[in-house]
Amino acid sequence: MPHVLLIARRAVGHLGYVSAVRVVSVDGVHSVQQWPPVETQPPQVHPKAPEQGAELTSHYSECFGCGEDQPGGLHMSSTIGAGHVVHSSFTVSAEHQGAPGLAHGGLLSCAFDEALGTVVGQLLRKPAVTGKLETDFRRPVPVGSTLHITAELDGTAGRKVYASARGHLGAPDGPVAVEARALFVVVDLEHFTEHGDQDALKKLRDSAREPERTDRWDINP
Numbered sequence: 001m002p003h004v005l006l007i008a009r010r011a012v013g014h015l016g017y018v019s020a021v022r023v024v025s026v027d028g029v030h031s032v033q034q035w036p037p038v039e040t041q042p043p044q045v046h047p048k049a050p051e052q053g054a055e056l057t058s059h060y061s062e063c064f065g066c067g068e069d070q071p072g073g074l075h076m077s078s079t080i081g082a083g084h085v086v087h088s089s090f091t092v093s094a095e096h097q098g099a100p101g102l103a104h105g106g107l108l109s110c111a112f113d114e115a116l117g118t119v120v121g122q123l124l125r126k127p128a129v130t131g132k133l134e135t136d137f138r139r140p141v142p143v144g145s146t147l148h149i150t151a152e153l154d155g156t157a158g159r160k161v162y163a164s165a166r167g168h169l170g171a172p173d174g175p176v177a178v179e180a181r182a183l184f185v186v187v188d189l190e191h192f193t194e195h196g197d198q199d200a201l202k203k204l205r206d207s208a209r210e211p212e213r214t215d216r217w218d219i220n221p
Ligand SMILES: CCCCCCCCCCCCCCCC(=O)SCCNC(=O)CCNC(=O)[C@H](O)C(C)(C)COP(=O)(O)OP(=O)(O)OC[C@H]1O[C@@H](n2cnc3c(N)ncnc32)[C@H](O)[C@@H]1OP(=O)(O)O
Pocket: 059, 065, 113, 114, 115, 116, 117, 118, 121, 122, 125, 126, 127, 128, 129, 130, 131, 132, 158, 159, 160, 183, 185, 187, 217, 218
């Protein structure tokens, strides 16, 4: 049975704007989900958010998702798209295998966490962490292939930020192989200073001050 995905969005007056109902039919298995699961407000893109077409640099060189100093990491790259969207790509290498020659599902979820975290962090420019991540694996993703992921902001409700993403196999308009939805929760910077590694945070602060960086974190936006 063909895969059918219907997304209906409707304005709900001053209370919020996004209410999506997804009806998914795959091989006779039907599920109905509302996304986002609560009423939300339109995302407020930060005035200093990078502009459409901007190629994003790694937010932290040791990040498993995008860091250049992380051997075996996903080495993802991202650009800002039109609207509340980020385009990311992930090329699956032998380090990312689960079954022989196929990407490990957990790493695919990781790629989506990265893409979703990027759209949240870069467009809202608020520190936020993943609270919940849900992934649908639609097709196997072979080693050597590139997943083209489009992640978008779906809405906010207080500190809660809802985002979703689709990964197309081989080309931006290739077949959908993976989809994901996530809740991010905006946190204070103390989340990182209290629970993170002080030396690593200092390294991040120092690199953000480098004059050639045009994407410096705005600690007090
Ligand atoms: C600054 C400029 C940036 C510049 C550019 C940056 C680019 C940046 C790119 C990043 C790219 C990497 C992206 C990777 C991102 C990670 O992978 S982050 C690592 C994985 N996540 C974590 O470690 C988070 C661990 N969890 C926690 O610390 C805490 O549970 C949380 C999530 C902060 C929430 O705790 P809390 O602050 O005490 O808040 P809490 O009241 O429990 O929850 C807040 C709301 O969220 C709801 N909620 C929380 N968790 C859940 C859940 N699992 N299910 C449903 N609802 C939930 C609560 O019910 C509550 O709802 P309301 O009552 O408000 O309606």
